[in-house]
Amino acid sequence: MTSFKNLVRFSIGKQSYYGELVETDGSTYVVQQFNGNPFDGLILTDTVHKVKELLSPIQSTPLVICIGLNYKEHAKEASLTVPTYPPVFTKPADALAGPFELIEVHPDAQSHLDYEGELTVVVGKDAKNVTAEDALDYVLGYTAGNDVSARNFQLPEASGGQFCYAKSFDKFAPIGHILISSQEIKDPQTLSLVTKVNGVVKQETNTSDMIWGVREIISHLSRGMTLRKGTVIMTGTPSGVGFFRKEFLKNRDVVEVELNSVATVRNEIRYL
Secondary structure (H helix, E strand, C coil), X not given: CECCCEEEEEEECCEEEEEEEEEECCCCEEEEEEEEECCCEEEEEEEEEEECCCECCCCCCCCEEEECCCEHHHHHHHCCCCCCCCCEEEECHHHEECCCCCEEECHHHCCCEECCEEEEEEECCCECCCCCCCHHHHEEEEEEEECCEEHHHCCHHHXXXXXXXXXXXXXXXXXXXXXXXXXXXXXXXXXXEEEEECCEXXXXXXXXXXXXXXXXXXXXXXXXXXXXXCCEEECCCCCCCHHXXXXXXXXXXXXXXEECCCXXXXXEEEEC
């Protein structure tokens, strides 16, 4: 079996494949095809493709798990006390989207639409009761993600303090464009994270500002609960979200999230 460094997924005709990203000029991607999948095993082939479009780096997920209030500066801007344990909420499987997909937004979710750039983790094998010391052994890889949020459904008077529905619309969890192998990132708490809206920087941080690191998050989530392989964990957003700027996403806005100058999602918002 072969490991990967920068995993992508692409389609040829009606068939999708995994591949190792060889090079790109920003519009065309040269990828070397794998047979198999990253959870059961990849075999590198001699077949090389030039493709114009990349899909989500994983084909599907059993669940997207999100962590709230996980950056010190974000807690300050929100004037919220950090709780004992990380706040946890989920997005359904259909929230998963590709790195460059159009995000179509229901009319009822448009008024307070917000971005949340996040370091995103993909779980590589089933995990239960994992210690923080061993937690990174369960990580398949890291990527950029955007926890898109309809804040009008998140406000306490609308939600009773529950965040799940506001963040669970289809395609509200774009990730990609590559999945960086966990072997390539020895310490996930040293990564840069930048979010832009229409090319203007809105969030800029380092994952060293996280309150709970990736090790602690995986250990906490696996306490008595099985994290299935393919689970996507969005580890929280830094300061600078639109809600506190009083700036919400408009029709045709483009949101870009970049992790460590390597992985990028860039999605256009389209009102229905």
